[in-house]
Amino acid sequence: MIDQVQRSDLKDAIDEGTRSWVVTRLQDIDELEKSIRIILDLSAGFDPEVKREEDEVELLLPPTRSEWRIAISSSYISTSINARYDICLALMVLLFFLAEDLREWDPSLLEEVFAVFRGLAMLRRIARQSTADQRHDRPSDKVASTEDVIARMGNMQVSGNHTHFAPALSLIHRLLSQSGEHVELPSSAHRFLDNTGLLQSTSPARVTHYEASFCDRLRDLGYNGIAQEMLAWLPRTPAITFVSARVCINLGRSDDAVYLMEKISGSFGPNSGLSFEDSETLSSVLPGKALYDSEFAFYLEASSIFRTNGLTQHEISFLRLALSVAPAQVDTADLWYGLIRGHIDLCFWDQAYAAIIATPFDSVRKECISQLVYRMCEENAVEALVSLNFAGFSAEVDDALAFKARNTDPRVRPFYSRILYTWYTRRGDHRSAARTMFMRARKLQEVSGNSAEMISLMGDQMESYLLAINSLSLLEEKNAWFVVRTSTDYASEPVSRKRRKLVQNLPSSSANNSSEIINLETLRFDYTLLSARQRLIRRDPTLLSAPDALLSPSLVILRLGQGNHFDFAMTTARTLNLDMSELFVMLTTQCMRLSKNPDAIAQEDTSDWLLTDNVASWPGSPADRGWRYLKMALEQYDGPETDFAYSKATLEAILAHDRTSSPPPWLVHILEVSRYSLLLNYFALLLCSGSIF
Numbered sequence: 001m002i003d004q005v006q007r008s009d010l011k012d013a014i015d016e017g018t019r020s021w022v023v024t025r026l027q028d029i030d031e032l033e034k035s036i037r038i039i040l041d042l043s044a045g046f047d048p049e050v051k052r053e054e055d056e057v058e059l060l061l062p063p064t065r066s067e068w069r070i071a072i073s074s075s076y077i078s079t080s081i082n083a084r085y086d087i088c089l090a091l092m093v094l095l096f097f098l099a100e101d102l103r104e105w106d107p108s109l110l111e112e113v114f115a116v117f118r119g120l121a122m123l124r125r126i127a128r129q130s131t132a133d134q135r136h137d138r139p140s141d142k143v144a145s146t147e148d149v150i151a152r153m154g155n156m157q158v159s160g161n162h163t164h165f166a167p168a169l170s171l172i173h174r175l176l177s178q179s180g181e182h183v184e185l186p187s188s189a190h191r192f193l194d195n196t197g198l199l200q201s202t203s204p205a206r207v208t209h210y211e212a213s214f215c216d217r218l219r220d221l222g223y224n225g226i227a228q229e230m231l232a233w234l235p236r237t238p239a240i241t242f243v244s245a246r247v248c249i250n251l252g253r254s255d256d257a258v259y260l261m262e263k264i265s266g267s268f269g270p271n272s273g274l275s276f277e278d279s280e281t282l283s284s285v286l287p288g289k290a291l292y293d294s295e296f297a298f299y300l301e302a303s304s305i306f307r308t309n310g311l312t313q314h315e316i317s318f319l320r321l322a323l324s325v326a327p328a329q330v331d332t333a334d335l336w337y338g339l340i341r342g343h344i345d346l347c348f349w350d351q352a353y354a355a356i357i358a359t360p361f362d363s364v365r366k367e368c369i370s371q372l373v374y375r376m377c378e379e380n381a382v383e384a385l386v387s388l389n390f391a392g393f394s395a396e397v398d399d400a401l402a403f404k405a406r407n408t409d410p411r412v413r414p415f416y417s418r419i420l421y422t423w424y425t426r427r428g429d430h431r432s433a434a435r436t437m438f439m440r441a442r443k444l445q446e447v448s449g450n451s452a453e454m455i456s457l458m459g460d461q462m463e464s465y466l467l468a469i470n471s472l473s474l475l476e477e478k479n480a481w482f483v484v485r486t487s488t489d490y491a492s493e494p495v496s497r498k499r500r501k502l503v504q505n506l507p508s509s510s511a512n513n514s515s516e517i518i519n520l521e522t523l524r525f526d527y528t529l530l531s532a533r534q535r536l537i538r539r540d541p542t543l544l545s546a547p548d549a550l551l552s553p554s555l556v557i558l559r560l561g562q563g564n565h566f567d568f569a570m571t572t573a574r575t576l577n578l579d580m581s582e583l584f585v586m587l588t589t590q591c592m593r594l595s596k597n598p599d600a601i602a603q604e605d606t607s608d609w610l611l612t613d614n615v616a617s618w619p620g621s622p623a624d625r626g627w628r629y630l631k632m633a634l635e636q637y638d639g640p641e642t643d644f645a646y647s648k649a650t651l652e653a654i655l656a657h658d659r660t661s662s663p664p665p666w667l668v669h670i671l672e673v674s675r676y677s678l679l680l681n682y683f684a685l686l687l688c689s690g691s692i693f
Contacts, residue, residue: 026098039087073176076186078170084120085120089117095113112202121233123199125229126175129226171226197210198214206277207234207235209285212234212282213285228247238264238274243285249305250309254314269294269295287305288301295325299319300322303319303338316338316346337367344371347379349381369400370399373397374400374404385423401419402436405440410443410444421433421437421467424471434471434482434523435483437467439484441526444461462527465523469524472519472520472523483515528572533556539563553576554578557582560572564609566629570637581646582649584638584646588653588657592658598623631664634650654667
């Protein structure tokens with residue numbers, strides 16, 4: 001204090017006459033310290049409240065509180081605070097004037113003077129703090145209630161643009177209005193000042209539980225700025241540090257709050273070293289109003305506070321601290337779950353994975369693995385997911401992804417079936433990867449929609465089949481298969497593909513489910529048939545209204561031939577191992593028509609066979625190119641393995657169309673050896689008709 005006086009040059013600022021007058025007046029006071037104590041009692045004390053007979057009656061009645069009474073009381077309190085502050089300020093100036101003699105004074109008296117001055121300064125700051133009157137905020141016209149309209153009509157305030165006066169009230173007014181006591185002067189004002197506890201402290205080096213609770217109340221009411229100013233007046237005891245941390249949370253300074261929380265963690269437990277007063281003060285501002293018996297309990301409370309405020313990153317940091325000091329007999333399963341869940345919520349994949357591996361609880365691990373997998377899929381972190389090892393726990397990942405692949409729409413992101421396929425492929429499980437894509441194609445087959453949607457769905461199905469084919473192709477031929485569970489009444493399956501079913505049923509409790517072996521041949525069959533169906537629907541969307549027309553593979557091949565898609569139809573028929581006699585009959589008919597009336601054929605779509613780059617480059621007329629195309633098709637698809645059935649069908653088609661026409665010499669040459677009896681029958685027909693002569 002002497003140092004402050006010397007630096008402020010207080011005595012030098014006072015003239016000699018004034019100094020002499022002050023010294024003379026002080027000498028007239030016999031007991032200066034006693035007089036100062038009287039001044040302190042006037043500044044910080046209150047008149048005793050005497051109970052009157054009418055007060056006993058008023059206690060039985062509800063308190064009469066009006067805005068006018070509250071305003072008068074708050075004004076009285078503010079005036080009283082300013083008067084008390086001025087008195088105490090004069091006392092502080094006197095102490096500065098007598099600073100060189102204070103070494104002989106009672107230290108407790110000096111402490112009390114500074115404590116009272118501090119309390120009055122804090123109250124004066126609160127009295128000067130103005131707040132907006134939120135109760136007078138008028139709702140918008142769009143959400144006005146019936147009561148609002150009635151109130152406007154009663155006050156003749158029908159216009160929605162009527163201005164409303166909202167007075168600026170002090171914080172004292174706010175605090176006083178929230179108390180449920182009678183507003184009667186001067187007792188209510190003295191009671192309010194006494195309840196703040198700011199004038200009850202006897203030393204500026206200590207903090208009472210009244211002061212800490214008052215600052216915490218300001219924070220709880222949302223006045224964080226003024227609460228922070230009040231806290232700056234008080235020494236950094238554990239209680240004040242805790243309240244400061246909570247104020248920092250409300251102000252968005254979460255990092256500072258973490259620092260303060262960690263700073264007071266040593267104040268709990270049997271070795272905290274706190275005095276009784278500090279312990280009482282700290283317990284008064286804790287959420288449970290009781291002192292925690294260990295650092296572990298405080299870390300749990302701190303994590304709960306950060307979780308309540310949505311600060312997940314700091315929540316998990318205190319959960320980690322709690323786990324580091326957790327007693328051996330405490331069940332920490334919930335803590336591990338909260339730690340892992342927090343990392344997952346923050347998308348800290350590596351930390352979440354490390355915590356999953358480190359937790360000693362299998363139940364927590366199994367539950368959190370699925371949560372981690374689902375969240376990574378939702379955040380499109382598939383590459384990060386498949387890069388994690390999950391050594392010893394890959395089955396849980398398989399089950400989690402397989403469950404979503406079975407029970408979610410394959411068209412909606414995230415595409416769990418594709419993710420599961422990638423997961424299996426990265427681990428070299430190509431059989432499971434192929435099965436996943438096969439089941440995805442089957443699931444897409446069950447979805448219905450318009451023509452554009454169906455074509456897109458068919459494209460997705462074909463992609464799934466191709467991926468399944470690629471996966472199985474990576475295995476040895478003897479191992480290129482997988483088993484799926486099928487339903488015996490699966491109506492949308494190709495009717496001509498023969499299933500390879502296992503002897504036993506899986507599971508035994510389901511009578512309609514059996515198991516089927518799917519190999520490369522099966523996948524290629526389904527892919528090829530689906531590709532043919534898609535091509536037909538692209539050309540004629542009306543086929544979607546008649547699904548039976550495309551159910552049979554034979555009908556699909558027939559429709560391809562009717563649409564002059566001979567090249568594609570023959571390739572598809574060979575892959576599906578179907579008879580192509582009808583195709584060659586239709587192709588022969590088209591060649592006969594080209595020979596007799598090429599203009600009629602020119603009006604049809606022949607892009608798939610007559611107008612391809614290869615065929616169009618051949619010399620000759622369109623009829624010559626057509627017969628040459630037929631010849632090359634027979635050479636490619638007909639032979640001893642078919643017993644030249646397609647050549648026979650071609651000859652019969654020529655005779656059926658016009659018995660007088662001669663077959664091409666190359667066709668006669670094919671049948672000379674392979675179909676000699678058929679050729680004799682052909683010449684017999686010519687003799688009977690007289691065409692041979």
